[in-house]
Amino acid sequence: MSSPRTIRVDLAGRAYDIAIGPGLIDRAGELSRPLLAAPRVTIVSDDTVEPIYGARLAASFERAGVKTETVTVPAGESSKDFASFGRLLNELLDRRPDRKTTLVALGGGVVGDLTGFAAAVLLRGVDFIQVPTTLLAQVDSSVGGKTGINTRHGKNLVGAFYQPRFVLADTTVLDTLPRRELLAGYAEVAKYGLIDDPEFFTWCEANGDKVLAGDAAARTYAIEQSCLSKARIVAADERETTDLRALLNLGHTFGHALEAETGFGGALLHGEAVGAGMAMAFDLSARLGLCPQADAERVRRHLGSVGLPVRLRTIGGDNSRTWDAAKLIEHMRGDKKAEGGKLTFVLARGIGKSFVTRDVDEAGLRGLLDDAIAA
Numbered sequence: 305m306s307s308p309r310t311i312r313v314d315l316a317g318r319a320y321d322i323a324i325g326p327g328l329i330d331r332a333g334e335l336s337r338p339l340l341a342a343p344r345v346t347i348v349s350d351d352t353v354e355p356i357y358g359a360r361l362a363a364s365f366e367r368a369g370v371k372t373e374t375v376t377v378p379a380g381e382s383s384k385d386f387a388s389f390g391r392l393l394n395e396l397l398d399r400r401p402d403r404k405t406t407l408v409a410l411g412g413g414v415v416g417d418l419t420g421f422a423a424a425v426l427l428r429g430v431d432f433i434q435v436p437t438t439l440l441a442q443v444d445s446s447v448g449g450k451t452g453i454n455t456r457h458g459k460n461l462v463g464a465f466y467q468p469r470f471v472l473a474d475t476t477v478l479d480t481l482p483r484r485e486l487l488a489g490y491a492e493v494a495k496y497g498l499i500d501d502p503e504f505f506t507w508c509e510a511n512g513d514k515v516l517a518g519d520a521a522a523r524t525y526a527i528e529q530s531c532l533s534k535a536r537i538v539a540a541d542e543r544e545t546t547d548l549r550a551l552l553n554l555g556h557t558f559g560h561a562l563e564a565e566t567g568f569g570g571a572l573l574h575g576e577a578v579g580a581g582m583a584m585a586f587d588l589s590a591r592l593g594l595c596p597q598a599d600a601e602r603v604r605r606h607l608g609s610v611g612l613p614v615r616l617r618t619i620g621g622d623n624s625r626t627w628d629a630a631k632l633i634e635h636m637r638g639d640k641k642a643e644g645g646k647l648t649f650v651l652a653r654g655i656g657k658s659f660v661t662r663d664v665d666e667a668g669l670r671g672l673l674d675d676a677i678a679a
Protein backbone atom coordinates (compact mmCIF):
# COMPACT_ATOMS: atom_id res chain seq x y z
CA MET A 305 0.00 0.00 0.00
CA SER A 306 1.19 3.55 -0.70
CA SER A 307 2.70 5.70 2.00
CA PRO A 308 0.49 8.50 3.33
CA ARG A 309 1.54 12.14 3.15
CA THR A 310 3.80 12.87 6.13
CA ILE A 311 5.09 16.03 7.75
CA ARG A 312 8.18 15.81 9.93
CA VAL A 313 8.42 17.50 13.31
CA ASP A 314 12.16 17.96 13.32
CA LEU A 315 13.27 17.59 16.92
CA ALA A 316 16.65 15.88 16.62
CA GLY A 317 16.49 12.67 18.74
CA ARG A 318 12.75 13.10 19.30
CA ALA A 319 11.71 13.84 15.71
CA TYR A 320 8.46 12.27 14.54
CA ASP A 321 6.07 12.21 11.62
CA ILE A 322 2.51 13.41 11.25
CA ALA A 323 0.76 11.15 8.73
CA ILE A 324 -2.30 12.72 7.10
CA GLY A 325 -4.83 11.01 4.86
CA PRO A 326 -8.08 9.11 4.50
CA GLY A 327 -8.56 5.74 6.18
CA LEU A 328 -5.42 5.87 8.32
CA ILE A 329 -7.17 4.44 11.40
CA ASP A 330 -7.31 1.13 9.54
CA ARG A 331 -3.58 1.36 8.83
CA ALA A 332 -2.49 2.47 12.30
CA GLY A 333 -1.04 -0.94 13.22
CA GLU A 334 0.95 -1.36 10.02
CA LEU A 335 2.23 2.26 10.07
CA SER A 336 3.18 2.41 13.74
CA ARG A 337 4.46 -1.15 14.28
CA PRO A 338 8.11 -0.24 13.45
CA LEU A 339 8.01 2.43 16.16
CA LEU A 340 6.71 0.25 18.99
CA ALA A 341 9.20 -0.88 21.63
CA ALA A 342 7.08 -4.04 22.11
CA PRO A 343 3.97 -5.42 20.35
CA ARG A 344 1.48 -4.11 22.91
CA VAL A 345 -0.47 -0.88 23.13
CA THR A 346 -3.09 0.53 25.46
CA ILE A 347 -5.62 2.66 23.62
CA VAL A 348 -7.02 5.57 25.65
CA SER A 349 -10.23 7.03 24.28
CA ASP A 350 -13.45 8.65 25.44
CA ASP A 351 -16.96 7.28 25.65
CA THR A 352 -18.06 9.13 22.51
CA VAL A 353 -15.18 8.23 20.20
CA GLU A 354 -14.37 4.70 21.41
CA PRO A 355 -17.70 3.17 20.34
CA ILE A 356 -17.26 4.64 16.85
CA TYR A 357 -13.57 4.01 16.11
CA GLY A 358 -12.17 1.90 18.97
CA ALA A 359 -12.79 -1.50 17.39
CA ARG A 360 -11.36 -0.46 14.02
CA LEU A 361 -8.22 0.93 15.61
CA ALA A 362 -7.75 -2.13 17.80
CA ALA A 363 -8.31 -4.45 14.81
CA SER A 364 -5.70 -2.61 12.82
CA PHE A 365 -3.12 -3.14 15.60
CA GLU A 366 -4.14 -6.79 16.02
CA ARG A 367 -3.64 -7.35 12.27
CA ALA A 368 -0.09 -6.06 12.70
CA GLY A 369 0.50 -8.55 15.54
CA VAL A 370 0.09 -5.96 18.30
CA LYS A 371 -1.87 -6.83 21.45
CA THR A 372 -4.33 -4.12 22.53
CA GLU A 373 -6.19 -3.07 25.64
CA THR A 374 -8.51 -0.09 25.94
CA VAL A 375 -9.26 2.43 28.68
CA THR A 376 -12.15 4.86 28.26
CA VAL A 377 -12.70 8.22 29.97
CA PRO A 378 -15.87 10.36 29.91
CA ALA A 379 -15.96 12.72 26.92
CA GLY A 380 -15.41 16.42 27.56
CA GLU A 381 -13.08 18.97 29.11
CA SER A 382 -14.11 17.95 32.63
CA SER A 383 -11.99 14.79 32.17
CA LYS A 384 -8.91 17.00 32.16
CA ASP A 385 -8.84 17.44 35.93
CA PHE A 386 -6.77 15.94 38.76
CA ALA A 387 -9.40 13.40 39.78
CA SER A 388 -9.92 12.05 36.26
CA PHE A 389 -6.19 11.99 35.65
CA GLY A 390 -5.65 9.97 38.83
CA ARG A 391 -8.39 7.54 37.80
CA LEU A 392 -6.84 7.13 34.36
CA LEU A 393 -3.40 6.38 35.83
CA ASN A 394 -4.87 3.75 38.13
CA GLU A 395 -6.84 2.17 35.29
CA LEU A 396 -3.68 2.03 33.22
CA LEU A 397 -1.72 0.49 36.12
CA ASP A 398 -4.52 -2.08 36.64
CA ARG A 399 -3.53 -3.45 33.23
CA ARG A 400 0.06 -4.02 34.38
CA PRO A 401 1.88 -2.02 31.71
CA ASP A 402 5.65 -2.14 31.41
CA ARG A 403 8.06 0.43 30.09
CA LYS A 404 7.73 -0.93 26.57
CA THR A 405 3.96 -0.45 26.52
CA THR A 406 2.87 2.35 24.16
CA LEU A 407 -0.23 4.43 24.91
CA VAL A 408 -2.37 5.40 21.94
CA ALA A 409 -4.59 8.48 22.34
CA LEU A 410 -7.72 8.04 20.22
CA GLY A 411 -9.84 11.17 20.42
CA GLY A 412 -9.78 14.94 20.52
CA GLY A 413 -7.66 17.41 22.43
CA VAL A 414 -8.81 16.33 25.87
CA VAL A 415 -7.91 12.67 25.30
CA GLY A 416 -4.62 13.65 23.65
CA ASP A 417 -3.55 16.04 26.44
CA LEU A 418 -4.58 13.59 29.15
CA THR A 419 -2.98 10.54 27.53
CA GLY A 420 0.19 12.42 26.71
CA PHE A 421 0.54 13.55 30.32
CA ALA A 422 -0.17 10.01 31.53
CA ALA A 423 2.53 8.71 29.17
CA ALA A 424 4.96 11.30 30.55
CA VAL A 425 4.58 10.06 34.14
CA LEU A 426 3.48 6.41 33.90
CA LEU A 427 6.43 4.28 35.07
CA ARG A 428 8.36 7.57 34.68
CA GLY A 429 7.66 7.69 30.97
CA VAL A 430 6.32 5.42 28.25
CA ASP A 431 5.89 6.13 24.54
CA PHE A 432 2.65 7.44 23.12
CA ILE A 433 1.05 7.87 19.73
CA GLN A 434 -1.63 10.40 18.84
CA VAL A 435 -4.62 9.37 16.72
CA PRO A 436 -6.55 12.67 16.71
CA THR A 437 -10.22 12.45 15.74
CA THR A 438 -11.23 16.12 15.81
CA LEU A 439 -10.17 18.91 13.49
CA LEU A 440 -8.75 20.81 16.47
CA ALA A 441 -6.63 17.87 17.55
CA GLN A 442 -5.46 17.15 13.99
CA VAL A 443 -4.32 20.71 13.30
CA ASP A 444 -3.08 21.68 16.74
CA SER A 445 -3.17 19.76 20.01
CA SER A 446 -1.83 16.39 18.80
CA VAL A 447 1.34 18.05 17.49
CA GLY A 448 4.04 19.60 19.62
CA GLY A 449 4.01 17.66 22.87
CA LYS A 450 2.08 20.03 25.12
CA THR A 451 0.33 17.65 27.51
CA GLY A 452 -1.47 18.40 30.75
CA ILE A 453 -4.58 18.99 32.78
CA ASN A 454 -6.62 21.92 34.10
CA THR A 455 -6.75 22.93 37.76
CA ARG A 456 -9.06 25.25 39.67
CA HIS A 457 -6.38 27.88 39.06
CA GLY A 458 -6.66 27.69 35.31
CA LYS A 459 -6.20 25.91 32.03
CA ASN A 460 -3.30 23.49 31.44
CA LEU A 461 -1.45 24.64 34.56
CA VAL A 462 -0.07 21.19 35.31
CA GLY A 463 1.59 19.19 32.56
CA ALA A 464 4.73 18.35 30.65
CA PHE A 465 6.33 18.89 27.30
CA TYR A 466 6.32 15.29 26.11
CA GLN A 467 6.42 14.49 22.42
CA PRO A 468 4.47 11.65 20.81
CA ARG A 469 6.31 9.08 18.68
CA PHE A 470 3.86 9.48 15.82
CA VAL A 471 0.70 11.38 14.90
CA LEU A 472 -1.81 9.70 12.65
CA ALA A 473 -4.52 12.01 11.33
CA ASP A 474 -7.26 10.12 9.49
CA THR A 475 -9.08 12.82 7.54
CA THR A 476 -12.23 10.73 6.97
CA VAL A 477 -13.07 10.63 10.69
CA LEU A 478 -13.95 14.31 10.43
CA ASP A 479 -17.00 13.33 8.37
CA THR A 480 -18.78 12.23 11.56
CA LEU A 481 -17.71 15.23 13.63
CA PRO A 482 -20.53 17.54 14.82
CA ARG A 483 -20.44 20.94 13.13
CA ARG A 484 -19.83 22.71 16.44
CA GLU A 485 -16.63 20.67 16.93
CA LEU A 486 -15.55 21.31 13.35
CA LEU A 487 -15.99 25.04 13.83
CA ALA A 488 -14.00 24.95 17.05
CA GLY A 489 -11.14 23.27 15.17
CA TYR A 490 -11.46 25.72 12.31
CA ALA A 491 -10.59 28.58 14.68
CA GLU A 492 -7.17 26.98 15.16
CA VAL A 493 -6.77 26.55 11.37
CA ALA A 494 -7.42 30.26 10.75
CA LYS A 495 -5.02 31.03 13.62
CA TYR A 496 -2.01 29.94 11.54
CA GLY A 497 -2.88 32.51 8.88
CA LEU A 498 -3.35 35.22 11.47
CA ILE A 499 -0.02 34.44 13.17
CA ASP A 500 2.37 34.75 10.25
CA ASP A 501 0.84 33.55 6.99
CA PRO A 502 -1.46 36.20 5.49
CA GLU A 503 -1.81 34.23 2.21
CA PHE A 504 -3.16 31.30 4.16
CA PHE A 505 -5.68 33.55 5.89
CA THR A 506 -6.79 34.80 2.46
CA TRP A 507 -7.12 31.14 1.41
CA CYS A 508 -9.23 30.53 4.53
CA GLU A 509 -11.52 33.42 3.63
CA ALA A 510 -12.10 31.86 0.21
CA ASN A 511 -12.24 28.22 1.31
CA GLY A 512 -13.32 28.10 4.97
CA ASP A 513 -16.86 27.13 4.05
CA LYS A 514 -15.56 24.25 1.92
CA VAL A 515 -13.39 22.99 4.79
CA LEU A 516 -16.43 22.99 7.05
CA ALA A 517 -18.75 21.48 4.44
CA GLY A 518 -16.52 18.44 4.02
CA ASP A 519 -14.72 19.17 0.75
CA ALA A 520 -11.94 16.57 1.01
CA ALA A 521 -9.30 18.53 -0.92
CA ALA A 522 -9.90 21.76 1.03
CA ARG A 523 -9.93 19.89 4.33
CA THR A 524 -6.69 18.06 3.59
CA TYR A 525 -4.99 21.26 2.44
CA ALA A 526 -6.10 23.07 5.62
CA ILE A 527 -4.79 20.25 7.83
CA GLU A 528 -1.49 20.00 5.96
CA GLN A 529 -0.83 23.75 6.02
CA SER A 530 -1.70 23.91 9.71
CA CYS A 531 0.58 21.00 10.57
CA LEU A 532 3.41 22.47 8.46
CA SER A 533 3.14 25.75 10.40
CA LYS A 534 2.91 24.03 13.75
CA ALA A 535 5.81 21.64 12.99
CA ARG A 536 8.00 24.56 11.89
CA ILE A 537 7.29 26.59 15.03
CA VAL A 538 7.62 23.65 17.44
CA ALA A 539 10.92 22.55 15.85
CA ALA A 540 12.31 26.05 16.34
CA ASP A 541 11.10 26.54 19.93
CA GLU A 542 10.01 23.23 21.40
CA ARG A 543 9.66 24.33 25.02
CA GLU A 544 8.45 27.89 24.44
CA THR A 545 11.72 29.33 25.67
CA THR A 546 11.59 32.20 23.21
CA ASP A 547 8.45 34.06 22.25
CA LEU A 548 8.20 32.13 18.97
CA ARG A 549 6.09 29.20 20.16
CA ALA A 550 4.07 31.56 22.32
CA LEU A 551 2.64 32.97 19.06
CA LEU A 552 0.58 29.76 18.88
CA ASN A 553 -1.24 31.22 21.86
CA LEU A 554 -2.90 33.90 19.72
CA GLY A 555 -6.38 34.37 21.20
CA HIS A 556 -5.57 32.16 24.17
CA THR A 557 -5.08 34.78 26.91
CA PHE A 558 -8.69 35.79 26.30
CA GLY A 559 -9.81 32.26 25.45
CA HIS A 560 -8.38 30.59 28.55
CA ALA A 561 -10.01 33.28 30.73
CA LEU A 562 -13.39 32.64 29.08
CA GLU A 563 -12.96 28.90 29.63
CA ALA A 564 -11.89 29.35 33.25
CA GLU A 565 -14.90 31.58 33.90
CA THR A 566 -17.26 28.91 32.55
CA GLY A 567 -15.60 26.25 34.70
CA PHE A 568 -14.07 23.98 32.00
CA GLY A 569 -17.35 22.05 31.99
CA GLY A 570 -17.80 22.01 28.25
CA ALA A 571 -20.20 25.00 28.10
CA LEU A 572 -17.55 26.50 25.91
CA LEU A 573 -15.39 24.47 23.55
CA HIS A 574 -11.71 25.40 23.63
CA GLY A 575 -11.74 26.35 19.93
CA GLU A 576 -14.81 28.53 20.41
CA ALA A 577 -13.02 30.38 23.19
CA VAL A 578 -9.94 30.77 20.97
CA GLY A 579 -12.03 32.05 18.05
CA ALA A 580 -13.63 34.74 20.21
CA GLY A 581 -10.23 35.38 21.81
CA MET A 582 -8.57 35.98 18.44
CA ALA A 583 -11.25 38.48 17.46
CA MET A 584 -10.66 40.23 20.80
CA ALA A 585 -6.87 40.18 20.35
CA PHE A 586 -7.23 41.92 16.98
CA ASP A 587 -9.77 44.37 18.42
CA LEU A 588 -7.37 45.18 21.25
CA SER A 589 -4.52 45.60 18.75
CA ALA A 590 -6.63 48.04 16.74
CA ARG A 591 -7.79 49.87 19.86
CA LEU A 592 -4.15 50.33 20.93
CA GLY A 593 -3.32 51.72 17.49
CA LEU A 594 -1.09 48.76 16.63
CA CYS A 595 -3.15 47.21 13.86
CA PRO A 596 -5.36 48.67 11.11
CA GLN A 597 -9.01 48.66 12.17
CA ALA A 598 -9.81 47.12 8.77
CA ASP A 599 -7.74 44.02 9.64
CA ALA A 600 -9.51 43.59 12.97
CA GLU A 601 -12.84 43.84 11.17
CA ARG A 602 -11.68 41.32 8.55
CA VAL A 603 -10.82 38.79 11.29
CA ARG A 604 -14.14 39.25 13.07
CA ARG A 605 -16.04 39.11 9.76
CA HIS A 606 -14.39 35.88 8.59
CA LEU A 607 -14.68 34.01 11.88
CA GLY A 608 -18.27 35.16 12.26
CA SER A 609 -19.17 34.34 8.66
CA VAL A 610 -18.21 30.66 8.98
CA GLY A 611 -20.37 30.48 12.12
CA LEU A 612 -17.95 30.91 15.01
CA PRO A 613 -19.48 32.82 17.93
CA VAL A 614 -17.34 35.95 18.06
CA ARG A 615 -19.57 37.96 20.38
CA LEU A 616 -19.36 37.21 24.09
CA ARG A 617 -23.13 37.32 24.29
CA THR A 618 -23.49 34.35 21.93
CA ILE A 619 -20.48 32.30 22.92
CA GLY A 620 -21.21 28.90 24.43
CA GLY A 621 -24.79 28.99 23.14
CA ASP A 622 -26.05 30.57 26.37
CA ASN A 623 -27.37 34.04 25.63
CA SER A 624 -28.23 34.68 29.27
CA ARG A 625 -24.62 34.41 30.47
CA THR A 626 -23.21 37.56 32.05
CA TRP A 627 -19.49 38.23 31.96
CA ASP A 628 -17.48 40.27 34.43
CA ALA A 629 -14.42 42.11 33.05
CA ALA A 630 -12.65 42.16 36.44
CA LYS A 631 -13.02 38.40 36.82
CA LEU A 632 -11.73 37.80 33.29
CA ILE A 633 -8.67 39.93 34.02
CA GLU A 634 -8.12 37.98 37.25
CA HIS A 635 -8.12 34.73 35.24
CA MET A 636 -5.59 36.28 32.84
CA ARG A 637 -3.26 36.96 35.79
CA GLY A 638 -3.22 33.21 36.47
CA ASP A 639 -2.25 32.38 32.87
CA LYS A 640 1.11 30.60 32.43
CA LYS A 641 2.28 33.34 30.12
CA ALA A 642 1.88 36.08 32.76
CA GLU A 643 5.29 37.15 34.03
CA GLY A 644 6.00 39.01 37.25
CA GLY A 645 2.37 40.09 37.50
CA LYS A 646 2.36 41.40 33.90
CA LEU A 647 -0.28 40.02 31.58
CA THR A 648 1.06 38.59 28.35
CA PHE A 649 -0.83 38.84 25.07
CA VAL A 650 -0.28 37.84 21.49
CA LEU A 651 -1.32 40.96 19.58
CA ALA A 652 -0.93 41.86 15.91
CA ARG A 653 0.30 44.65 13.68
CA GLY A 654 -1.97 43.25 10.99
CA ILE A 655 -3.10 39.94 9.55
CA GLY A 656 -0.13 37.56 9.65
CA LYS A 657 1.89 39.95 11.80
CA SER A 658 1.43 38.67 15.33
CA PHE A 659 3.80 39.35 18.18
CA VAL A 660 4.03 38.74 21.92
CA THR A 661 3.80 41.65 24.32
CA ARG A 662 3.81 42.16 28.08
CA ASP A 663 3.16 45.82 27.72
CA VAL A 664 -0.60 46.20 27.56
CA ASP A 665 -2.25 49.11 29.27
CA GLU A 666 -4.84 47.62 31.64
CA ALA A 667 -7.23 50.54 31.18
CA GLY A 668 -7.30 49.80 27.44
CA LEU A 669 -7.88 46.11 28.17
CA ARG A 670 -10.66 46.91 30.62
CA GLY A 671 -12.31 49.19 28.05
CA LEU A 672 -12.16 46.47 25.42
CA LEU A 673 -13.66 43.88 27.76
CA ASP A 674 -16.44 46.23 28.90
CA ASP A 675 -17.33 46.96 25.27
CA ALA A 676 -17.16 43.27 24.32
CA ILE A 677 -19.45 42.37 27.21
CA ALA A 678 -21.94 45.10 26.28
CA ALA A 679 -21.95 44.32 22.52
Ligand SMILES: O=C(O)C(=O)C[C@@H](O)[C@H](O)[C@H](O)COP(=O)(O)O
Nearest residue numbers: 444448450459460549552553556640
Ligand atom coordinates in the same frame (compact mmCIF):
# COMPACT_ATOMS: atom_id res chain seq x y z
O1 LIG B 1 1.20 24.18 20.99
C1 LIG B 1 1.23 25.30 21.48
O2 LIG B 1 2.27 25.83 21.87
C2 LIG B 1 0.00 26.06 21.63
O3 LIG B 1 -0.01 27.08 22.32
C3 LIG B 1 -1.21 25.60 20.93
C4 LIG B 1 -2.49 26.02 21.58
O4 LIG B 1 -3.42 26.21 20.53
C5 LIG B 1 -3.04 24.95 22.51
O5 LIG B 1 -4.34 25.30 22.91
C6 LIG B 1 -2.20 24.73 23.71
O6 LIG B 1 -2.62 23.59 24.40
C7 LIG B 1 -2.26 25.86 24.70
O7 LIG B 1 -1.16 25.72 25.49
P1 LIG B 1 -0.91 26.53 26.79
O8 LIG B 1 0.54 26.38 27.03
O9 LIG B 1 -1.30 27.95 26.56
O10 LIG B 1 -1.75 25.92 27.83
